[in-house]
Amino acid sequence: xxxxxxxxxxxxxxxxxxxxxxxxxxxxxxxxxxxxxxxxxxxxxxxxxxxxxxxxxxxxxxxxxxxxxxxxxxxxxxxxxxxxxxxxxxxxxxxxxxxxxxxxxxxxxxxxxxxxxxxxxxxxxxxxxxxxxxxxxxxxxxxxxxxxxxxxxxxxxxxxxxxxxxxxxxxxxxxxxxxxxxxxxxxxxxxxxxxxxxxxxxxx
Numbered sequence: 001x002x003x004x005x006x007x008x009x010x011x012x013x014x015x016x017x018x019x020x021x022x023x024x025x026x027x028x029x030x031x032x033x034x035x036x037x038x039x040x041x042x043x044x045x046x047x048x049x050x051x052x053x054x055x056x057x058x059x060x061x062x063x064x065x066x067x068x069x070x071x072x073x074x075x076x077x078x079x080x081x082x083x084x085x086x087x088x089x090x091x092x093x094x095x096x097x098x099x100x101x102x103x104x105x106x107x108x109x110x111x112x113x114x115x116x117x118x119x120x121x122x123x124x125x126x127x128x129x130x131x132x133x134x135x136x137x138x139x140x141x142x143x144x145x146x147x148x149x150x151x152x153x154x155x156x157x158x159x160x161x162x163x164x165x166x167x168x169x170x171x172x173x174x175x176x177x178x179x180x181x182x183x184x185x186x187x188x189x190x191x192x193x194x195x196x197x198x199x200x201x202x203x204x
Contacts, residue, residue, distance in 0.1 A: 004194055006097040006185050007088070007114050008032070009107050012122035013152030015134040017168040021122065022101060025178055032097045032182070035088060038064065041079035054084075072102060072109035077147070083110070097182070104158040118185045119162040120178070125169040127152070 012018035026034055038054040040061050049055050056064075061080045065073060073082030083100060091098045092114075100110065104121075111117055124130040130152055134145045159165055164181045168174040185191065193200070 004095050004191070005092045006182075006191065007092060007110070007117040008097060008099040008120060008182065008185070009110055009117050010099060010101050010120045010122060011104050011107055011155065011162065012168075013124070013130065013155040014148045015130050015137070015152070016122050016124045017133075017171065017174070018101060018122045020171070021168065021175055021178055022099065024175055025182070026099070028179070029182065032099050033091055035083055035091075035098055035100045037102075038070075038073075038082045038084065039079060071113060072106040074103060074106055076103070081106075085113075088114075097186075104155055104161065107162070116190055118164070118181065120164040120166065120181055121159045121162040122174070122178075123156060123159060123165065123167045124152075125167055129169075 010018055010022060022034070026032055036050065036052070036054060038056055038061060040056060040058045041053075043049065043053070043055055047053065058080065061073075061082065064070060064082065069085060070082040071085040071088055073080060075081075081102075083102065083106070088098060088100075100106075102110070107117075107119055111119070124133065127149070131145065131149060134140065134148055140148065166174050166177045166181075
């Protein structure tokens with residue numbers, strides 16, 4: 001069910017720096033398109049519908065679940081999040097890549113449909129540093145931070161399920177590692193077998 005493009009699936013606990021890394025990657029590599037998730041949570045200050053998320057109400061989301069519209073979906077802190085299956089399939093049919101930012105459970109769901117996805121896990125250098133980053137953001141109350149730390153432990157316990165693991169201790173080094181994974185995936189045997197089929201046939 002995949003086309004020429006790569007499907008990059010990036011997972012990380014909240015506070016590991018995934019959003020900043022992915023944002024910089026997209027800025028430097030226009031060949032990658034970010035999947036915009038659907039969610040039932042309210043927009044935060046500065047967020048735009050269609051850019052950050054597709055904001056919908058719970059009945060609409062549940063109708064989409066029933067219709068099989070989602071590649072993956074999950075309930076997080078009482079709100080639904082989901083990835084459009086149709087959009088992913090359409091985008092991968094073109095000659096560009098798609099990137100998803102989801103959790104480990106969503107990644108498992110995606111892999112069942114796209115077994116050639118490129119899974120990337122981003123880790124903080126330590127749990128202590130993760131807590132420091134969450135507190136420094138100043139966005140969450142202490143009890144919410146405790147919940148995020150518990151979720152982080154669960155997320156990190158599945159890290160070895162992913163073929164690529166990047167530790168975000170120094171941003172520039174982590175970004176370079178992320179770019180290296182993207183570049184290597186584009187010249188993999190599976191990708192080049194499709195792109196270079198005519199050239200390969202010439203040598204047979």
